[in-house]
């Protein structure tokens with residue numbers, strides 16, 4: 003992930019919390035904590051993917067019908083936006099490590115902007131679906147929509163649950179990056195201390211990764 | 225910051241003063257005590273409900289005086305739901321890890337604190353917020369689904385299921401955060417010389433539990449979120465009317481909740497390992513076997529959830545496979561049992577109150593475990609499913625197992641936590657009442673179940689009356705026992721004589737610091753040169 007600088011000869015000294023002995027120990031612990039937390043995130047999405055796989059198996063045509071109503075171009079644009087944002091997030095870490103706070107701030111701001119674009123596109127997708135009456139589960143009016151499968155609503159149940167939960171993570175991520183941005187401008191992070199930047203970065207990459215699974219499953223399969 | 229303790233108090237309790245200093249503390253010992261107070265409160269609430277349930281069952285409803293304390297079946301179902309949910313999510317699951325684990329894991333490792341003290345505090349607030357959300361539903365719109373929230377009933381009934389389920393979700397987050405903290409602490413904060421194989425067995429147990437918490441809880445989290453979504457937006461995943469599958473909910477639910485029963489019991493096994501070796505004054509027999517069998521139980525526990533669905537319409541093949549896999553859990557469990565017994569053999573056993581609870585654990589958990597194997601046997605379970613046999617079985621495991629260990633561990637570490645001694649005779653009296661009362665309450669339920677009395681019913685035919693009366697009287701004995709225990713604890717804290725550094729002559733690290741420990745745990749960082757149980 004990062005280039006771990008073990009030299010402590012810099013002007014700024016590392017901050018070491020009182021229960022740690024060295025900055026390395028604190029850094030390793032923080033990193034391990036973030037990764038463990040990410041495992042739980044992946045498992046949480048994993049369970050819903052299992053549900054998706056099971057029902058996709060039972061009702062393949064219904065899922066195909068649902069997937070047809072989604073606009074893969076919007077999903078594709080969003081995929082590109084997120085991949086780009088992962089890139090800007092990653093370079094923000096390396097700027098911080100090289101004490102280039104101004105560039106790091108710009109990279110972080112770009113990442114937030116990407117998140118916002120992603121959410122805007124999601125907003126248009128959702129409102130378009132609502133407009134067509136493509137609501138989840140029991141709210142989907144099969145007759146009005148002209149659906150071929152009686153329980154098409156379930157497809158949208160999965161669609162809204164999966165993308166909704168993912169969208170929520172994007173919003174949380176944007177909040178966290180905004181917090182990083184403020185602290186970066188304040189000069190809290192530097193070549194000796196960047197754990198929070200890297201931690202949030204890992205979170206952001208995982209959220210992107212989850213989207214890279216959701217996109218083909220929802221938009222393309224079927 | 226080590227200089228700070230110089231001009232503050234000399235232990236973690238008087239280190240800083242005032243309620244605010246407690247509510248904002250990041251000291252793992254204080255957080256442990258905060259958990260203790262909250263869990264004891266919830267245990268009291270859940271306990272009152274248990275007594276009400278038993279009172280209702282004292283006589284058939286035709287008997288006007290006591291047969292109708294809870295008015296009707298709806299009220300009974302509500303009280304049953306809160307009793308179950310409170311006891312599981314707010315007492316037994318957090319119990320040992322959050323109270324004793326928080327307090328002693330860093331001390332056991334020779335660390336100053338857990339790896340993420342602020343997250344530790346946040347996890348207490350998560351727990352309180354989730355618990356408050358769940359308990360407050362009682363005052364809005366009482367839940368009557370049972371603590372398992374089975375669909376489709378839970379998505380049709382007009383109660384505040386969403387709020388309850390969100391409460392459980394937030395408590396799950398708290399559990400994940402605690403587990404995460406423990407894993408990183410074990411990996412990164414051990415004192416010099418404290419190798420993994422020199423860690424006390426309690427730490428090994430907490431470590432295995434933490435892995436379970438991290439792997440199982442997210443699945444429950446998403447299941448509960450989907451349940452909430454099902455209820456609010458009718459997404460159709462669990463609702464058969466929309467093509468969904470209610471049994472899928474059970475699969476998801478038990479994929480968490482079966483490992484969760486090991487989240488409840490593995491820490492108890494850890495406590496018991498400490499107690500048995502200390503009070504037999506012997507090196508524990510088979511240290512590595514006990515340590516790794518915790519991991520073994522954790523691993524197997526993920527493949528057995530289907531034994532809760534033997535009669536819910538899963539395929540017969542699945543039933544047979546799950547039946548077989550479930551019995552596998554018996555292997556690592558038996559390894560532990562035999563090692564404990566081998567440790568006791570020819571030990572110089574002293575029957576102090578913590579040891580009594582540990583021996584009580586061995587006895588009751590053995591019964592709970594054996595009846596568990598019976599229930600894992602497919603043809604037997606078809607017969608016993610949802611009868612009082614199951615109720616007796618899980619109370620033997622959860623109360624006889626986990627709660628006994630929690631009490632034993634609590635008495636064992638009481639001198640360290642508060643720097644005072646409790647009244648030993650009161651503690652023993654408390655044990656005697658709880659132990660006898662427990663058997664009087666729950667043993668008859670095995671027979672009732674075998675006779676066919678269903679669980680979750682608020683009334684029964686006259687044939688079941690005598691045994692139910694015995695069972696209810698037993699619940700009063702348990703109550704008496706807990707009141708003695710509470711009195712022993714309160715008196716101990718208020719007036720107990722001062723405890724020495726190591727009143728039980730134990731060998732683990734926490735006894736090498738003053739009682740109660742200073743804010744930073746150890747005046748000088750300990751250097752570990754030997755294993756945790758160098759008795760003889």
Ligand code: HEM
Pocket residue numbers: 274275277278304305307308309311312315316369370371372615619622623627665678679680681699702
């Ligand atoms: C100490 C005295 C206790 C008594 C007298 C008692 C009594 C009862 C009774 C009468 C039921 C209803 C059984 C049924 O109809 O299915 C019940 C259910 C239950 N109890 Fe207890 N209980 C006690 C302690 C505990 C504790 C400490 C736990 C902690 C884990 C616990 C966990 C449960 C659970 C999980 C249920 C199932 C609820 C459900 O089926 O939804 N109980 N208990």
Ligand SMILES: [Cu+2]
Pocket residue numbers: 481482485528529531532
């Ligand atoms: Cu189970």
